[in-house]
Amino acid sequence: MANVEKYFKLVxxxxxxxxxxxxxxxxxxxxxxxxxxxxxxVRMGEWLQARWEALGAxxxxxxxxxxxxxxxxxxxxxxxxxxxxxxxxxxxVLVYGHYDVxxxxxxxxxxxxxxxxxxxxxGRLVGxxxxxxxxxxxxxLLCAETHKQAGLELPVNLKFCFEGMEESGSEGLxxxxxxxxxxxxxxxxxxxxxxxxxxxxxxxxLTHGLxxxxxxxxxxxxxxxxxxxxxxxxxxxxxxxDLVHLLSKLVDSKGHIQVPGIYDQVMPxxxxxxxxxxxLEFSHEALARDLKNDIIIHKEERxxxxxxxxxxxxxxxxxxxxxHSSGDKTVIPAKVRGKFSLRTVPNMEPAKVSELxxxxxxxxxxxxxxxxxxxxxxxxxxxxxxxxxxHPNFMAGAAATEKVYGVKPxxxxxxxxxxxxxxxxxxxxxxxxxxxxxxxxDGAHSINExxxxxxxIQGIKLLGCYLYEVAQTDLTAV
Amino acid sequence: MANVEKYFKLVxxxxxxxxxxxxxxxxxxxxxxxxxxxxxxVRMGEWLQARWEALGAxxxxxxxxxxxxxxxxxxxxxxxxxxxxxxxxxxxVLVYGHYDVxxxxxxxxxxxxxxxxxxxxxGRLVGxxxxxxxxxxxxxLLCAETHKQAGLELPVNLKFCFEGMEESGSEGLxxxxxxxxxxxxxxxxxxxxxxxxxxxxxxxxLTHGLxxxxxxxxxxxxxxxxxxxxxxxxxxxxxxxDLVHLLSKLVDSKGHIQVPGIYDQVMPxxxxxxxxxxxLEFSHEALARDLKNDIIIHKEERxxxxxxxxxxxxxxxxxxxxxHSSGDKTVIPAKVRGKFSLRTVPNMEPAKVSELxxxxxxxxxxxxxxxxxxxxxxxxxxxxxxxxxxHPNFMAGAAATEKVYGVKPxxxxxxxxxxxxxxxxxxxxxxxxxxxxxxxxDGAHSINExxxxxxxIQGIKLLGCYLYEVAQTDLTAV
Numbered sequence: 001m002a003n004v005e006k007y008f009k010l011v012x013x014x015x016x017x018x019x020x021x022x023x024x025x026x027x028x029x030x031x032x033x034x035x036x037x038x039x040x041x042v043r044m045g046e047w048l049q050a051r052w053e054a055l056g057a058x059x060x061x062x063x064x065x066x067x068x069x070x071x072x073x074x075x076x077x078x079x080x081x082x083x084x085x086x087x088x089x090x091x092x093v094l095v096y097g098h099y100d101v102x103x104x105x106x107x108x109x110x111x112x113x114x115x116x117x118x119x120x121x122x123g124r125l126v127g128x129x130x131x132x133x134x135x136x137x138x139x140x141l142l143c144a145e146t147h148k149q150a151g152l153e154l155p156v157n158l159k160f161c162f163e164g165m166e167e168s169g170s171e172g173l174x175x176x177x178x179x180x181x182x183x184x185x186x187x188x189x190x191x192x193x194x195x196x197x198x199x200x201x202x203x204x205x206l207t208h209g210l211x212x213x214x215x216x217x218x219x220x221x222x223x224x225x226x227x228x229x230x231x232x233x234x235x236x237x238x239x240x241x242d243l244v245h246l247l248s249k250l251v252d253s254k255g256h257i258q259v260p261g262i263y264d265q266v267m268p269x270x271x272x273x274x275x276x277x278x279x280l281e282f283s284h285e286a287l288a289r290d291l292k293n294d295i296i297i298h299k300e301e302r303x304x305x306x307x308x309x310x311x312x313x314x315x316x317x318x319x320x321x322x323x324h325s326s327g328d329k330t331v332i333p334a335k336v337r338g339k340f341s342l343r344t345v346p347n348m349e350p351a352k353v354s355e356l357x358x359x360x361x362x363x364x365x366x367x368x369x370x371x372x373x374x375x376x377x378x379x380x381x382x383x384x385x386x387x388x389x390x391h392p393n394f395m396a397g398a399a400a401t402e403k404v405y406g407v408k409p410x411x412x413x414x415x416x417x418x419x420x421x422x423x424x425x426x427x428x429x430x431x432x433x434x435x436x437x438x439x440x441x442d443g444a445h446s447i448n449e450x451x452x453x454x455x456x457i458q459g460i461k462l463l464g465c466y467l468y469e470v471a472q473t474d475l476t477a478v
Numbered sequence: 479m480a481n482v483e484k485y486f487k488l489v490x491x492x493x494x495x496x497x498x499x500x501x502x503x504x505x506x507x508x509x510x511x512x513x514x515x516x517x518x519x520v521r522m523g524e525w526l527q528a529r530w531e532a533l534g535a536x537x538x539x540x541x542x543x544x545x546x547x548x549x550x551x552x553x554x555x556x557x558x559x560x561x562x563x564x565x566x567x568x569x570x571v572l573v574y575g576h577y578d579v580x581x582x583x584x585x586x587x588x589x590x591x592x593x594x595x596x597x598x599x600x601g602r603l604v605g606x607x608x609x610x611x612x613x614x615x616x617x618x619l620l621c622a623e624t625h626k627q628a629g630l631e632l633p634v635n636l637k638f639c640f641e642g643m644e645e646s647g648s649e650g651l652x653x654x655x656x657x658x659x660x661x662x663x664x665x666x667x668x669x670x671x672x673x674x675x676x677x678x679x680x681x682x683x684l685t686h687g688l689x690x691x692x693x694x695x696x697x698x699x700x701x702x703x704x705x706x707x708x709x710x711x712x713x714x715x716x717x718x719x720d721l722v723h724l725l726s727k728l729v730d731s732k733g734h735i736q737v738p739g740i741y742d743q744v745m746p747x748x749x750x751x752x753x754x755x756x757x758l759e760f761s762h763e764a765l766a767r768d769l770k771n772d773i774i775i776h777k778e779e780r781x782x783x784x785x786x787x788x789x790x791x792x793x794x795x796x797x798x799x800x801x802h803s804s805g806d807k808t809v810i811p812a813k814v815r816g817k818f819s820l821r822t823v824p825n826m827e828p829a830k831v832s833e834l835x836x837x838x839x840x841x842x843x844x845x846x847x848x849x850x851x852x853x854x855x856x857x858x859x860x861x862x863x864x865x866x867x868x869h870p871n872f873m874a875g876a877a878a879t880e881k882v883y884g885v886k887p888x889x890x891x892x893x894x895x896x897x898x899x900x901x902x903x904x905x906x907x908x909x910x911x912x913x914x915x916x917x918x919x920d921g922a923h924s925i926n927e928x929x930x931x932x933x934x935i936q937g938i939k940l941l942g943c944y945l946y947e948v949a950q951t952d953l954t955a956v
Contacts, residue, residue, distance in 0.1 A: 211708060215806045224770025225924055230689060230894025233821050234733040234791025235782045237773045241729055241794055244816075248726035251719055253846040255712040292702025295715045295849040304713045313712025316719055317809050318801030322794075323817055328647075328693045328857055330819055330894075331795050339801055341808055343711050368731040371773040379806055416708025416808075446703065 003152050004403075004468045010146050011461050018142055018460065019125065019453070023117040025099075025134045026127035032077065032100035032168040035069045041077040041164045044099045048137070048162055049080045055144055057084040057158075060184060064165075064172025076172045077164030081184050084144055085157040092157040093470055094188040094428070095463075096420060097137035097195060098166030101129035102445050109447040124450040131438035131451035136194035136459065137162060139437060143464040155471035159188060166195070166420075174423050181427040189475055190393040191424045191432040194463065198439045199412045200281035204405050204462070206397045207434035209309060209413030210421060212344035212384035214353045217320075217337045218246060218361060222372040227332040237370045239336045240322055246374070247338045249364045251314040255297050255307065257342070259360045262312060265348040269306065277302040280410050290441065309413035312348060316340045341380075343415060350381030385422045385432075386413075392477055393431040396469035400435075403469075404462045431475075435466060481630050482881075482946045488624050489939050496620055496938065497603065497931070501595040503577075503612045504605035510555065510578035510646040513547045519555040519642045522577045526615070526640055527558045533622055535562040538662060542643075542650025554650045555642030559662050562622055563635040570635040571948055572666040572906070573941075574898060575615035575673060576644030579607035580923050587925040602928040609916035609929035614672035614937065615640060617915060621942040633949035637666060644673070644898075652901050659905040667953055668871040669902045669910040672941060676917045677890050678759035682883050682940070684875045685912035687787060687891030688899060690822035690862035692831045695798075695815045695855040696724060696839060698848075705810040715848045717814045718800055724852070725816045727842045729792040733775050733785065735820070737838045740790060743826040747784065755780040758888050768919060787891035790826060794818045819858075821893060828859030863900045863910075864891075870955050871909040874947035878913075881947075882940045909953075913944060 011018075030044035031037040049059045062079040077100065104114035112118045117127035125135075140160065147154055165171045177185070198205050220239040227236065251257050282301055288294035298304045307313060321336040323329045344353060358376045365374040387394070389411045401409040418434070425432045437459035443449045489496075508522035509515040527537045540557040555578065582592035590596045595605035603613075618638065625632055643649050655663070676683050698717040705714065729735050760779055766772035776782045785791060799814040801807045820831060836854040843852040865872070867889045879887040896912070903910045915937035921927045 213708070213808065215808070222769075222771060222773045227769075228894060228923065229791075229793035229795065229819060230691070230821060230892070231786060232769075233793040233819075233893065234785040234789060235775060235893075236733075236769065237731060237775060238733075238793060240796070241733075242731055244722045244725040244794060245731060247722040253715060253720055253723060253848045255714075255716075255719075291700075291705075291710075291714065293700060293849075295700045297713060297715060297849075307712040308709060311712060313707075315707035315711040315716060315808070315810055316722060316800075317707065317807055318718070318811060319797050320802055320804060322802070323796030324798055324800070324802035326798060328817065328819070329795055330691065330693070330793070332793055333796060339806065341707060341711075341806070343708060370731045371771075371775075414708070415711065415713075416706060445706070 003155070004465055006150060006152065007146060007464050008461050010150050011457060014146065015457050018457065019119060021142065022125060022130065022135060022138055022456065025138060026117040026129055027115055029115045030100045030129070030164065031103050032165050033103055035072045035074060038074050038077070041100050045078045045080050045162070045164050048099055048141070051141060052082050052084065055084065055148055057082045062176050064176055067171050079164070079173065079176050080162045081180065082160040083157070084160070085154055087157055090155065090157050091189045091470055091475065092159060092187050093467060094159040094161065094185060094191045094424070095140050096161045096191065096193045096424065097140070098133045098163050099137055100164040100167050101132065101134070102167050104128040111448055119453070123453040125453055125456060126448055126450045128449055130449055131442040132444035132449065133166065133195045135451040135456050136437045139194065139460045139463045142460050155468045159185060170420060173420060177423050177427050185428055188428050188430055190430055190470060191428065192435055192466065193418065193421060193432060194435050194437050195418060196414060196434050196436045197442060197444070198436055199410055200286065201439045201441050203281035203407060203410055204401045205410035205412045205436065206389065206394055206401070207412050207414055207436065208387045208389040208394060210385040210417055211309070211415050212348070212350065212382050213341050213380065213417045214344055214350050214378060215339070215341040215380040216357060217339055217377040217379055218243065219335065219337045219375045219377060220372050221335040223334045226334045229330040229332050232332055236332070237372045238332050239372050240333050242365070242368055242370045242372050242374065243319065243336050243338050245368060246361055246364055247316055247340065250316070250340060255313060257312060257314045259356050261356045262353070265352060266312060267346045269310070276411060277305060280305065280412070308415035310345050312345055313343045314340060345384050346386050348384070350383060354378045354381060382417055382419050383422060385425065387431065391431045392473045392475045393433045393470070396473045397433050397435050397466055399469045400462055400465035403465050404458050435462070437462070481633070482943055484628060484630065485624060485942050486939050488628055489935060492624065493935050496935065497597060499620065500603060500608065500613060500616055500934065503616060504595040504607055505593055507593045508578045508607070508642065509581050510643050511581055513550045513552055516552050516555070519578050523556045523558050523640070523642050526577055526619070529619060530560050530562065533562065533626055535560045540654050542654055545649050557642070557651065557654050558640045559658065560638040561635070562638070563632055565635055568633065568635050569667045569948055569953065570637060570665050571945060572637040572639065572663060572669045572902070573618050574639045574669065574671045574902065575618070576611045576641050577615055578642040578645050579610065579612070580645050582606040582925070589926055597931070601931040603931055603934060604926055604928045606927055608927055609920040610922035610927065611644065611673045613929040613934050614915045617672060617938045617941045620938050633946045637663060648898060651898060655898070655901050655905050663906055666906050666908055668908055668948060669906065670913055670944065671896065671899060671910060672913050672915050673896060674892055674912050674914045675920060675922070676914055677888055678764065679917045679919050681759035681885060681888055682879045683888035683890045683914065684867065684872055684879070685890050685892055685914065686865045686867040686872060688863040688895055689787070689893055690826070690828065690860045691819050691858065691895045692822055692828050692856060693817070693819040693858040694835060695817055695857055696721065697813065697815045697853045697855060698850050699813040700850040701812045704812045707808040707810050710810055714810070715850045716810050717850050718811055720843070720846055720848045720850050720852065721797065721814050721816050723846060724839055724842055725794055725818065728794065728818060733791060735790060735792045737834050739834045740831070743830060744790060745824045747788070754889060755783060758783065758890070786893035788823050790823055791821045792818060823862050824864050826862070828861060832856045832859060860895055860897050861900060863903065865909065869909045870951045870953045871911045871948070874951045875911045875913050875944055877947045878940055878943035881943050882936050913940070915940070
């Protein structure tokens with residue numbers, strides 16, 4: 001493994017240059033959720049394509065179609081597909097990342113301009129997109145560039161898929177993956193995605209499970225238009241009153257879901273699984289510090305993790321159609337939509353979840369004897385993802401982590417959803433590994449988003465080392 | 479009473495000219511709630527002042543101070559005080575109205591541009607402010623102008639107080655009324671306000687009662703910032719979950735308030751009062767038509783009126799701080815404020831209402847065993863107003879109504895609040911009459927606001943005739 005050691009050395013020598021490259025891409029405000037920034041998103045995609053092509057990669061710019069954003073019809077940003085190396089004797093690794101970012105304004109509370117990367121004395125590289133997901137996307141590029149500069153070949157063929165809509169629902173992506181499964185993605189042996197985070201701030205991890213999400217709108221409709229509460233209060237059935245009654249029936253203050261039958265589909269915790277919670281880098285003390293307030297429901301750390309990873313949960317997000325500004329308004333809203341979602345786990349089926357939720361709410365609404373009309377609308381039903389951490393792809397990730405960080409990675413699941421994981425697994429029929437670069441406190445969607453310099457530099461090593469490990473792993477030994 | 483008949487005749491002859499004047503003022507978009515329209519509000523106030531001064535009135539432009547609107551510091555629109563006639567042998571009537579209007583956009587669903595008055599074949603004069611409150615405010619002016627043109631003297635001295643902030647909480651007004659009670663308003667015998675509506679669409683009314691309003695913010699606060707429901711759902715106490723539980727405890731689907739003790743303060747319905755509900759122009763059929771949906775709680779019309787006029791009610795208006803846009807967002811809001819208000823009636827005391835509501839919510843929150851923090855904030859506690867309909871001021875209003883419309887007016891109360899009523903009564907120590915010009919279906923705060931031509935023209939007669947009736951009434955015969 002002389003090559004990987006040479007690679008590590010070169011990465012260490014290039015740290016400042018890598019940070020400059022990160023500064024260059026953070027400066028492109030590729031906010032996919034802001035129509036006025038669409039050209040910057042496209043510019044970021046083109047930057048990536050040009051850089052890979054300069055290296056000798058073959059790229060294909062896929063235009064996934066149109067979208068309607070804030071009333072404007074826009075072209076979706078391109079999905080940049082690439083192929084770097086095409087040696088039939090080597091394995092082929094497909095990597096995914098996204099080059100768009102969350103919105104960010106100095107006035108949101110950022111300490112410095114969000115699109116100017118600032119290197120802090122404590123090692124934080126602060127800037128929008130630093131950790132989500134420009135750092136990891138650069139990781140693959142800088143790995144390939146470093147190899148080329150050193151006259152080293154990559155140990156595998158690399159394919160990539162970089163999208164510019166991840167922060168806005170990955171519109172257009174699934175269809176492209178399905179369409180290209182037997183074309184551009186043909187021959188892929190394994191997939192690696194670096195777009196999530198460590199469980200804590202010190203110990204690296206591999207992620208092998210994600211929860212699904214079923215999102216609902218609970219609509220209650222009464223009069224033809226908003227009413228004045230002085231005139232109509234107490235004389236008509238108020239949609240908002242019915243709505244809060246129904247929402248209060250969904251989940252108790254301790255997070256226990258009240259919908260009958262929901263827990264019946266949940267896989268029981270096995271003894272073997274119970275053991276995997278030992279020694280994880282996770283403490284309530286650190287969590288309460290992150291939350292700025294100890295509002296943790298559970299007594300034991302492992303129970304918190306179980307409720308994050310492997311039990312279903314129900315959250316209430318808000319209400320559309322009601323008064324939502326500051327100040328006072330004496331309105332009776334005519335039509336309101338409560339928004340809530342369930343996070344789902346093995347072996348829950350979205351269709352069954354929807355059926356149980358709808359039936360329960362219909363029953364509860366009937367009890368109210370209201371003359372308003374109620375409707376449950378499921379707007380999204382995405383499945384959970386679960387992969388065995390014993391797959392050789394995960395072994396390769398674990399071995400690379402040990403080489404770079406000198407520690408066995410935690411095996412984690414995540415409470416959120418990364419839908420593309422399941423799409424790749426199902427469309428390509430290969431194993432997908434989630435190999436995070438950033439730490440738990442990076443603040444991906446928050447103000448002052450950062451990537452620690454340590455995680456960036458070691459992360460570039462990790463992604464490269466993972467390719468070496470895949471190269472020498474027997475992927476058929478499942 | 480030759481003069482009043484001459485006046486009526488002139489009004490009939492001037493109909494088209496009056497409509498043109500209404501068109502002129504509707505065209506000034508004096509939206510007090512929109513910072514960008516502040517200069518139009520001021521322009522409207524100046525229009526009124528100029529027109530009254532041209533007539534010979536003495537005016538005083540009061541600048542009530544500054545306000546903060548949408549982050550901008552703005553001058554409050556002027557309050558135009560006036561004195562027209564100063565004959566010590568005549569009585570003095572103070573009239574109040576407002577020259578600002580609610581916001582209106584064509585895109586809200588207006589059939590025509592809201593700031594262009596359209597005269598419909600069915601007699602509707604459609605335009606923002608037509609009925610609320612530019613029609614009535616013009617009524618007083620056109621009455622005085624008509625008299626002057628005809629060489630007639632008004633039978634009373636007129637004082638007026640026209641404000642430009644009524645649709646935005648009348649900021650600054652109360653202090654001006656208190657300050658001027660012994661100055662500009664000195665010598666006022668009675669007050670007349672024309673800023674409310676008939677109970678139905680055919681029969682005029684006098685209004686002698688208003689409900690008070692106590693407005694509350696119920697705040698629940700948890701983490702230091704919004705959280706991702708994928709990561710934190712089911713592991714922390716969610717403020718929004720606690721909030722919907724608490725809101726659901728306030729009132730049932732039938733409008734019955736659940737706060738213990740609230741109904742103890744309510745004056746019982748007397749047999750005499752029970753009789754006053756006979757023969758009022760009010761039907762559930764018409765109400766359901768207005769509402770576009772029969773969501774009426776009560777079986778009997780009189781019960782609906784009692785719950786509008788003389789029982790307390792509780793409405794839930796919305797939630798600040800939660801997700802409120804269209805679409806899906808998987809957020810756990812960190813800090814949410816439920817907004818609700820109670821309409822209060824004789825003999826409820828705002829302080830007692832606040833005490834009962836706060837205690838109840840604290841007790842209910844304690845039952846939730848949540849680690850979040852909860853706070854009840856009373857943002858407004860305005861008292862109800864009740865006046866005897868047997869006061870000579872009301873007798874004058876009733877006599878004028880019979881002369882103009884040929885029918886005894888309904889004696890009504892209103893479910894809403896017109897706080898200035900109580901302020902005038904308390905600051906000046908004189909009787910206040912609410913004498914509406916518009917009808918129940920005018921849609922004051924809605925799209926396609928209108929004033930029927932009949933109500934406008936007869937209303938101008940009514941306001942004038944009322945002055946003649948006051949002139950010959952013994953106001954001391956209380």
